[in-house]
Amino acid sequence: MNQKLLTGALAAMAFLLPSTAMGQTADFNIIPQPQQVVTDASAPFVLDANTVISIQTNSQDMKRNANMLASYIQQATGIRPAINKQAKGGTIIVLSINNNISNAEGYTLDTGAKQIRIAGASAAGVFYGIQTLRKSLPLCNGKAAQVSIPAVHIADAPRFAYRGTHLDVSRHFVTADSIRQFIDMLALHNINRFHWHLTDDQGWRIEIKKYPLLTKIGAKRAQTVVGHIGYDAEKYDGKPYDGFYTQQQIRDIVKYAADRYITIVPEIDLPGHMQAALAAYPELGCTGGPYKVWQKWGISDDVLCAGNDKVMTFIDNVLKEVTQLFPSKYIHVGGDECPKVRWKECPKCQARIKALHLEAKDGHSAEERLQSYVITHASNYLKSLGRNTIGWDEILEGGLAEGATVMSWRGEAGGIAAAKQNHDVVMTPNSYLYFDYYQSLDKANEPLAIGGYLPLQRVYSYEPMPKELTADEARHIIGVQANIWTEYMPTFKHMQYMALPRVAALSEVQWTQPQLKDYNDFTNRLISLTNLYDRLGYNYAKHLYNVNISIDSDTKWREIVVHMTTAGDAEIRYTLDGSQPTASSTLYTGAIHLQKSAKIRATAFRNGKSSQVSSQDIVFNKATACPIKLLQPTHKSYTYNGGVTLTDGLVGDKGFGTGRWLGFSGNDLEAVIDLKKPTDVSSVSLNTCVEKGSWIFDARNIEVSVSTDGIAFTTVANKALPALEKNSADGINTYELNFSQTKARYIKVHATSEHSIPDWHAGKGKPGFLFVDEISVK
Ligand code: ACM
Ligand code: ZN
Numbered sequence: 001m002n003q004k005l006l007t008g009a010l011a012a013m014a015f016l017l018p019s020t021a022m023g024q025t026a027d028f029n030i031i032p033q034p035q036q037v038v039t040d041a042s043a044p045f046v047l048d049a050n051t052v053i054s055i056q057t058n059s060q061d062m063k064r065n066a067n068m069l070a071s072y073i074q075q076a077t078g079i080r081p082a083i084n085k086q087a088k089g090g091t092i093i094v095l096s097i098n099n100n101i102s103n104a105e106g107y108t109l110d111t112g113a114k115q116i117r118i119a120g121a122s123a124a125g126v127f128y129g130i131q132t133l134r135k136s137l138p139l140c141n142g143k144a145a146q147v148s149i150p151a152v153h154i155a156d157a158p159r160f161a162y163r164g165t166h167l168d169v170s171r172h173f174v175t176a177d178s179i180r181q182f183i184d185m186l187a188l189h190n191i192n193r194f195h196w197h198l199t200d201d202q203g204w205r206i207e208i209k210k211y212p213l214l215t216k217i218g219a220k221r222a223q224t225v226v227g228h229i230g231y232d233a234e235k236y237d238g239k240p241y242d243g244f245y246t247q248q249q250i251r252d253i254v255k256y257a258a259d260r261y262i263t264i265v266p267e268i269d270l271p272g273h274m275q276a277a278l279a280a281y282p283e284l285g286c287t288g289g290p291y292k293v294w295q296k297w298g299i300s301d302d303v304l305c306a307g308n309d310k311v312m313t314f315i316d317n318v319l320k321e322v323t324q325l326f327p328s329k330y331i332h333v334g335g336d337e338c339p340k341v342r343w344k345e346c347p348k349c350q351a352r353i354k355a356l357h358l359e360a361k362d363g364h365s366a367e368e369r370l371q372s373y374v375i376t377h378a379s380n381y382l383k384s385l386g387r388n389t390i391g392w393d394e395i396l397e398g399g400l401a402e403g404a405t406v407m408s409w410r411g412e413a414g415g416i417a418a419a420k421q422n423h424d425v426v427m428t429p430n431s432y433l434y435f436d437y438y439q440s441l442d443k444a445n446e447p448l449a450i451g452g453y454l455p456l457q458r459v460y461s462y463e464p465m466p467k468e469l470t471a472d473e474a475r476h477i478i479g480v481q482a483n484i485w486t487e488y489m490p491t492f493k494h495m496q497y498m499a500l501p502r503v504a505a506l507s508e509v510q511w512t513q514p515q516l517k518d519y520n521d522f523t524n525r526l527i528s529l530t531n532l533y534d535r536l537g538y539n540y541a542k543h544l545y546n547v548n549i550s551i552d553s554d555t556k557w558r559e560i561v562v563h564m565t566t567a568g569d570a571e572i573r574y575t576l577d578g579s580q581p582t583a584s585s586t587l588y589t590g591a592i593h594l595q596k597s598a599k600i601r602a603t604a605f606r607n608g609k610s611s612q613v614s615s616q617d618i619v620f621n622k623a624t625a626c627p628i629k630l631l632q633p634t635h636k637s638y639t640y641n642g643g644v645t646l647t648d649g650l651v652g653d654k655g656f657g658t659g660r661w662l663g664f665s666g667n668d669l670e671a672v673i674d675l676k677k678p679t680d681v682s683s684v685s686l687n688t689c690v691e692k693g694s695w696i697f698d699a700r701n702i703e704v705s706v707s708t709d710g711i712a713f714t715t716v717a718n719k720a721l722p723a724l725e726k727n728s729a730d731g732i733n734t735y736e737l738n739f740s741q742t743k744a745r746y747i748k749v750h751a752t753s754e755h756s757i758p759d760w761h762a763g764k765g766k767p768g769f770l771f772v773d774e775i776s777v778k
Helices: 007-016 060-077 123-136 176-188 247-258 275-280 309-325 341-345 347-355 366-384 413-420 456-460 492-499 502-511 519-536 642-647
Strands: 036-039 045-048 052-055 092-097 107-111 115-120 146-149 152-156 162-168 193-197 263-270 330-334 388-392 405-408 425-427 477-484 548-554 559-565 571-575 592-594 598-606 614-618 628-630 662-665 669-690 701-707 714-720 731-752 769-777
Touching (some): 052 060, 060 092, 060 519, 092 123, 107 123, 115 123, 123 176, 123 519, 162 176, 176 492, 176 519, 193 477, 247 309, 263 309, 309 330, 330 366, 341 347, 347 366, 405 413, 413 425, 456 502, 477 492, 477 502, 492 502, 502 519, 548 614, 628 642, 642 669, 642 769, 669 701
Parallel strands (some): 052 092, 092 115, 162 477, 193 263, 263 330, 405 425
Antiparallel strands (some): 036 152, 045 146, 107 115, 107 152, 548 559, 559 592, 571 598, 628 669, 662 769, 669 731, 669 769, 701 714, 701 731
């Protein structure tokens, strides 16, 4: 296994193959990267109208596999091979089971002049071999007389047994037809678990026969909040919204998924995220309601009453119907984000705490232990039905239910703690795998998202095995999953855009052994996969095709060094004067060294077509690319390139999280810039970025001092700033401090942060963040 890849040799061979044009030769540059691909130069297999598919094991699974392969081949080439027909001298694709393959989902794929043999440890393994062959085929607009498939030996098996993707259909509903498309999309990426988040505060989406009002009332909300909830009055769209799946629709979808070797893990999120259920059955809440299906995003304080026996019966009855619909070994019971405010006030909940002696213990509050009681109840019930419980990492709080599997979403800490307690773990950290986060920093040109920033490369870089675990503990990391929360995804097309191509990066984290992962190589292979996305009509983000512009400060030579990359090493053309690049603009051949301001515009060219234009404006002043020293530390999450971030020619714009702003908390910006020679100076300016909802305040004082030796400083300007008011504007503020012209080599800038947040704010008395960028010296 893990033999060195021979993809380079394969690409070279494509030129040598006789009789077929380049575009009609298969390659094996696919995603996820198989564990072993060995090509040789012997005669290729020729796929044409005489090719047939033969199945050696005549099971329903294998017949279905054969039919899917025939459809995939037809989709790419227009040729539909017959199944189990006499070969009549033509070529044959043979599908078989090989019990000697140890990984249950493993397969081998061998091609020769007359045969392609796909052998799987199971029908699922055969299916993954079929996916590999399918993704290797050239897309011939569905029209090819023949396709040449080079000789190859592939031996492949997944790294992780649980390879999941989650979809929230509560915040926005996804129709049954679109769910099938979603499942097809998962299958294309060798994903074998679909975590279906079916219930939440904003809508109950699964028919439960015993509680018809769950869908009759709980599936409908009167209207939906518009945009992000901030300090301003909330706006609503005034449009009723509803949708749910009948049990028959669910049975059909479960079968559709199983036919693609995907197990659906259903989630009933409890005891929090239950407001839609409470709207239907208010007696299940602590206060008795009335409740509405929630119309805004966030975490509702109204949760199931943990002191009411009727709630336990409700949980059992719902889970019983869920298990009748979903054969999955794992049933997800949520457990996340359950506020305890109602329980603290509720006589029934407090009586339960007393009766069961759930007082605070071992660092767990009484209410956390009450939550553990509810999850343990659900878990015991599921166990009695022969199922296992899985829950979000909050189920650790108050003590883990016996045998429960933990989904680590608030980073990896919960997963690490659970593995150390000998519980199984699925890693799904929001720091890498939350596909509701932005995938570009250019937020002005992105659809509104919840926040964050998880570009393709960061998703790809995720390593699910924490270093903190011993080999024995690491065995509990059974898999990896990405989550798609749909608050800000009103349509399925939009959801696809957020999912793709990040699901492709996810699939390689889940499937491919880490030593075979290579981001550059991945982006080259991704180009073929996105061609298939186009053919399948999938909507996906295309940032990959644009030019990625990154910059470094060279403080020795006082230069800004500009680097450009794009997928597949396509040709890059650029301008420095802000004009639109054309096919005859300067060709990028290596780093560009700038000593003056520039408006960089760059485009990648592929087959004569240009990508979107990437832009980066570099603004020089007397401090640009000068050495800079920070006298107080930045916040660790907002350090980026350190001090030079303030003098790199990139002026902070848009939000605070773009990488252009340095963030301080409890400390001040206190920086010394070395202009490298005595220089006439008369003005210093800097920008602050205010976002009160994120605890980001303005500076309270700005002081500029100068020095000729870097030791003795003289204050030349000082500006005091008032504390922010509740209605002070958010946004970017520029402060320019002017003073009589003086000669100085060193400039010290001290911007004092808000050390005590005003009383009107939730963070009152705590330090506020200060975000600053680009110091300009004139
Ligand atoms: C979650 O994101 N609340 C699991
Ligand atoms: Zn209660």
